[in-house]
Amino acid sequence: MKKVFLLAIAIMFFNSCQNDDAVSDSSFAMKSSSADYSGYPGTVQTVSGDITTNTTWTSNKVWEIDGVVRVKSGATLTIEAGTFIKAKPLAAGVATGVLVITKAGKIDAQGTTNAPVVFTSYNLLDGNANTVAAPGDFGGVVLLGDAQVNTGSTTNIIEGLGDQPNVSDFYYGGSNNAHDGGDINYVRIEFAGRILNADTGVEINGLTFGGVGSGTVVDHVQVSYGRDDSFEFFGGTVNASHLVSFAADDDNFDFDWGYTGSITKAIAIADKNSTHSLSGGSPDSNGIELDNNATGTTGTPATLITRPVISQLSIIGNSSSTDAALYENAIHVRRLGQISLNNVTVTGYVTGIRWDSPSLSSNSTWSALSIHGFTNPVLPTGTALGLGNVTSTVNPATAWSLTQPFFNNGALDFTGATGAFKTEANWTNTWTKFTNF
Numbered sequence: 001m002k003k004v005f006l007l008a009i010a011i012m013f014f015n016s017c018q019n020d021d022a023v024s025d026s027s028f029a030m031k032s033s034s035a036d037y038s039g040y041p042g043t044v045q046t047v048s049g050d051i052t053t054n055t056t057w058t059s060n061k062v063w064e065i066d067g068v069v070r071v072k073s074g075a076t077l078t079i080e081a082g083t084f085i086k087a088k089p090l091a092a093g094v095a096t097g098v099l100v101i102t103k104a105g106k107i108d109a110q111g112t113t114n115a116p117v118v119f120t121s122y123n124l125l126d127g128n129a130n131t132v133a134a135p136g137d138f139g140g141v142v143l144l145g146d147a148q149v150n151t152g153s154t155t156n157i158i159e160g161l162g163d164q165p166n167v168s169d170f171y172y173g174g175s176n177n178a179h180d181g182g183d184i185n186y187v188r189i190e191f192a193g194r195i196l197n198a199d200t201g202v203e204i205n206g207l208t209f210g211g212v213g214s215g216t217v218v219d220h221v222q223v224s225y226g227r228d229d230s231f232e233f234f235g236g237t238v239n240a241s242h243l244v245s246f247a248a249d250d251d252n253f254d255f256d257w258g259y260t261g262s263i264t265k266a267i268a269i270a271d272k273n274s275t276h277s278l279s280g281g282s283p284d285s286n287g288i289e290l291d292n293n294a295t296g297t298t299g300t301p302a303t304l305i306t307r308p309v310i311s312q313l314s315i316i317g318n319s320s321s322t323d324a325a326l327y328e329n330a331i332h333v334r335r336l337g338q339i340s341l342n343n344v345t346v347t348g349y350v351t352g353i354r355w356d357s358p359s360l361s362s363n364s365t366w367s368a369l370s371i372h373g374f375t376n377p378v379l380p381t382g383t384a385l386g387l388g389n390v391t392s393t394v395n396p397a398t399a400w401s402l403t404q405p406f407f408n409n410g411a412l413d414f415t416g417a418t419g420a421f422k423t424e425a426n427w428t429n430t431w432t433k434f435t436n437f
Contacts, residue, residue: 037124040084051075051105059083059115062125065139066090068098068161070169071105076182078108082115086122087138095164095194097122098139098204101181102169103146103211111186111220116431121191133191135227135249135275140192140204143181146174147213149235150258150293152300156211158234160194160204172210177237179213186220186431193227193249203228205254212238214261222246222432225274229289233259233308240264244432247271247407251289252315255337258292258304265427267420268315269434270348272323272408287315287330287346288339296335307338307363314419317348319396319406321374329354330373333364341366345419348397348406350374370418372398407434 041061048066052073057063059082066088071077077099079085087097099119101107111117119141121133142158149156154173161170194204206223211234218240223230230245235257243266245252252268268287277284292306293299315331318324330349333339334356344366346352352373374397399405401416412434414426421427 037084037118037120040125046088051077054078056080057083057085062086064088064122065097065099068095068100068139068164070100070102071107072102072169074104076106076108077101079110079117081110081112081117081186083117084125085117085119085138086125089122095161095204096139097137097192098142098161098194100142100158100161100170101144103144103171103174103179106180106182107143107184108182109184109187111431113186113430116186116188116220116222119187119189119192124190133225135191135225136193137191138189139194140206140208140226141189142170142204142208142210143184143212143216143238144170144172144210145179145181145212145216145236145238146172146176147179147211147236147238148175148177148258148304149173149211150299150301150304150306151235156234156257158208158210159232160208172212173235174211177213178215179211179236180215181212181238183217184219184221185217188222188224188431188433189226190224190433191226192223205229205232206248208232208234209236209238209259210234212236214239218243220427220431222428223248224433225271226250227275228277229254230268232256233261235259237261240266242266242427244428245269246432246434247274248285249275250277250284251286253288255288255290255306255308256293257306258299259306259308260304262309262311263313264310265312265420265424266310267313267414267428269405269407269412270317270327272318272326276326283326283328285327286332287317287327287349288332290331290333290337290339292336292338294335298336305336305338305363307340309340309342310344311342312420312422312424313341313344314400314402314405314421315344315346315349316402316405316407317397319348319409321350323408324348324350324374324397330371332356338364339366340364341369343368343419343422345370345400347372347400370400372400411435 121137352371
C-alpha cells in the first residue's frame, strides 16, 4: 500500500475552459493519491495510434496509452471490469494518455461496484511508494459524436487536440441526436488533464463529450483531481447519471455549445488543498459553469440553446468562508445559457448561484432548490421559476441534512436524503475513492 504523502507542487499552468480571458494558476499544497493499487497486474501493455477493429483491454494487464489513441472506423473498444489504464510519460507539453472515441467509434467500459475501470496516474502504478500523483499525469477520456451542436458545423475540432495531426479524427457535431458512442459504467478517471493553450483556455478535461448523442450510456463515473474541468459537455444530447466530481482544479461540470441532455444524481465535492484555477488573478472554479457559447449569442440554429436538465445534484464546497474564497461560484449561468434544476442543494461557496444577464429567461426553471452562500444569494425575480426555493446564509455552511459533507473536515458522510441522494441511498459506496487523497 502506498503511504500518504503531501505533495507540494509549484507548477504554473493555466486553467479556464471557455473563459476567453487571460488566465493564470495558483498552486496550493496538495495531498496526492495513496490509493491501494497494490493488486494491479505486473504486465504492462503499451498501445498507440488507431484502433480500427474490435479490441478488448483485459484486466490481467495494465494498459499504457502512448500519446493519443483513437477508436475509429466502426470499432468498439471493450474494457473489462477492474482494468487499470495509465499514460506513457512523455516530454512536457506532448499529449499523452488521451483516449478518444471518435464519431465512428464506440467504447464499452463495464466496471462494477467492486471492480471499476480506473484511468489513473502512472505514479500510482509504478511499484514505488515514494512517487506521488499530480493533475495531468493522465491525459483524459474524450467521446465524440454527430449529435447537434449550435455552431451549425459538423467539423468542430474538440478542444485540447487541435495541435494533433489528422484533426478530422477529432471532429464532432451533426444531426444525429440519437448517436450511440457506447457505454461507460462504473469508471474512475484520476489526475487527468492537458493544457494546450493557457491564454485561451484550451484544455482537455477528465471526461469530455463533444456532440455525443442520447444513445450513449454514461452511469456511475467519478473524475478526481483533474487539471481542468471534471466533466465538460460541448453540445449534444447525451444523458448521464451518478456522476461524481472530486477536487477539480477548474469547474466540476461545464456545459457549452447547445448541450440539452439531462444529468440525474450527481455530486461535486471540493478539496481546499487541491489546485485552483484563476482568471485575471481571481478564483475561477465553479461547481457548474454554463454558457450558450463563447460569445453569448444564439448560435446556429438560433433555437438550440444550452439548457441542461439537472435533477438530484449536490454541490459541496468548504465549511469556512476563507476556504470558500478559493472558488468562484457554486452555479454560474451566463452568456445566454439556460438551466433546469430540480432537487438541488448547494453549500460552502461564497456565491451560491450567479446569473449573468441575459442568461435568465422564462425557459430557466427550478424547484426544490436549496442554496447556501456566504454572501446572500440573489435569486432572479419577475418570472415563474418554480416552487420550493430555500436560501440560507448560515455560517459555517449548512449541511442540508448531510452528516458531514465537507471533505477537509474528516471522512465524508452522505447520510441524508437531499440533493444527490434524494431518492437513492448512498450510491457512491464501494466504487468511488475519496479516502487517502
